[in-house]
Amino acid sequence: MRAIRGAFFDFVDDPFLRPEMECLRYIADGLLVIDDGLIESFGEYREVRANYPAVEVTHYPGKLITPGLIDLHIHLPQTEMIAAYGEQLMEWLEKYTFPTERKFANPDYARRIAAFFLDELLRNGTTTALVLTTIFAESVEVLFQEAQKRQMRIIGGQVLMSRNAPDYLLKDPATAYAEVKQQIQQWHGIGRSRYAITPRFAITSTPEELELAGQLKAEFPDVYVHTHLSENRKEIEFTAELFPECDDYLHVYEKFGLVGDRSIFAHCIHLEEGAFQRLAEAGSTITHCPTSNFFLGSGLFPLHKSHGAKIGLGTDVGAGTSFSQFATMAAAYQTAQLQGQSLSAFKAFYLATLGGAQALSLASLLGNFAPGKEADFVVLDWQATPLMQLRNPELPVETLEQLESGLFGLMILGDDRAVAQTYIAGRPALQRNEAM
Ligand SMILES: [Zn+2]
Structure with missing residues (x-):
């Protein structure tokens, strides 16, 4: 048993x-007691301390402790090719992404990148992520193995691709079906790992493959479905040509039984009339990936029109330009501003914590400091740089106005330097100087 003392911030409901x-x-002065990786007790320091007088306490004065950040859409194999110049989605995939993903046929390379990728998430305060791999079974294996080494709650799956990509990234659907089935049995629900059936997007799957994906979902209903939807105009036009019998893009996934309350769709920028409502009725999640949408020139996700669908934030590395959820929140704010809307710091932090947990149907395990939940959290330093010190001079923060201002400063100016420590299942995951 151990305990953490400091200023704590979390959500108990949907803002x-x-x-x-x-x-x-x-x-402002709280105590979080952890037993065996789970939150045992949480509240005001003097009240909780009285019940646990002997517990060893680590104190983080002047910091802010929040639940671990949740990334709802990120590509493991694109780690190395982040910041690839000059194209929009379809050309960018051909020119940069597919050749890099090919390298994951090599298990040594795949493992090296998977280890780097997970460590980079932790450095950025991200404790849970929904991850795309490649068509190669090796890439799934190393992701889950490395995640389990770090005790991280990672959701991922083998990417399904059977057409409209280079031959080296295509796999026969029947083979892919057998591999995915085996992987679900091997990894889903084992430790903290969860599996996601992951057709890349409608364009790269034959109808036969989407049929098999739907069959897998029917066989394993509590497994996730994770894919892209309505990101780029050319992609949408091509999808309409490939599936002329479908009324719109979302209908393709609906037709194959892939739209439900554990389905997560990245982007959804140019959704057709009524599609937000259909996603909401199905209980599905949209992942807002604003740094990626800026980078590829894909467009502005209309968060204010998406009422009802569950929403999470995704970095979408490597079209996304940062592993940091602060950068993602800042870009989400800018996306709103460009549409005459706004996004408060509180709402942005909600999306990256409890909202992300809700979106993954994992709010009973993650997302805030409720006793019984898993002790994944981050210690944030809102004076991490000279500029942030100048911007956030008032510590400790006492009022909610100060808190809101400080959080907004963090999301606009913060990056991995503002993550003083990341805790996974109650243990520090970063080799950094511990607090007093
Ligand atoms: Zn993506």
């Missing part, structure tokens, strides 16, 4: 549905 101030919780 998109109820007044923000009723949804958040800030404890």
Whole structure:
């Protein structure tokens, strides 16, 4: 058993549905007691301490402790090719992405990148991620093995591709079906790992393959479905040509039984009339990936029109330009501003914590400091750089106005330097100087 003392901030409800101030919780001097990787007790320091007088306490004065950040869409194999110049989606895939993904046929390379990738997530305070791999079974294996070494809650799966890509990234659907089935049995629900059936997008799967993906979902209903939807105009036009019998893009996935309450669709920028409502009715999740949408010139996700669908934030590395959820929140704010809207710091942090957990149907395990949940959290330094010190001079933060201002400064100016420590299942995951 161990305990963490400091200023804590989390959510107990959805600030998109109820007044923000009723949804958040800030404890300026709190204590979090952890037993065997789970939160045992949480509250005001002096109250909780009285019940655990002997527990060893690590104190983080002047820092802010939040639940671990959740990344709802990221590509493991694109780690190395982040920041690839000058193209929009379809050309970018051909020119940069597919050749890099090919390298994952080599298990040594795949393992080296998987280890780097997970460590980079941890350095950025991300404790849970929904991850795309490649068509190669090796890439799935190393992801889950390395995640289990770090005890991280990672959701991922083999990418299904059977047409409209170079031959070296295509796999026969029947073979892919057999491999995915075996992987679900090997990894789904083992430790903290969860599996996602992952057709890349409608364009790169034959109808036969989508049929088999739907069959897998029917065989294993609590497995996730993870794919892309309505990101780029050319992609949408090509999808319409390939599936002329479907009314719109979302209908392709609906037709094959892939739209449900554990389905996560990245982007959804140019969705057709009524599609948001169909996603909401199905209980599906949209992942907002704003740094990627800026980078590839894909467009502006209309968060304010997406009411009802569950929403999470995704870095979408390597079209996304940062592993940091702060950069993602900042870009989500800018995306809203460009549409005459806004996004408060509270709502942005909700999306990256409890909202992300809700979107993954994992809110009973993750997302805030409720006792019984898994002790994944981050210690944030809102004075991590000279500029942030100048911007956030008032510590400790006492009022909610100060908190909101400080959080906004963090999401606009923060990066991995603002992550002082990341805890996974109650243990520090970063080799950094511990607090007093
Ligand atoms: Zn993506």
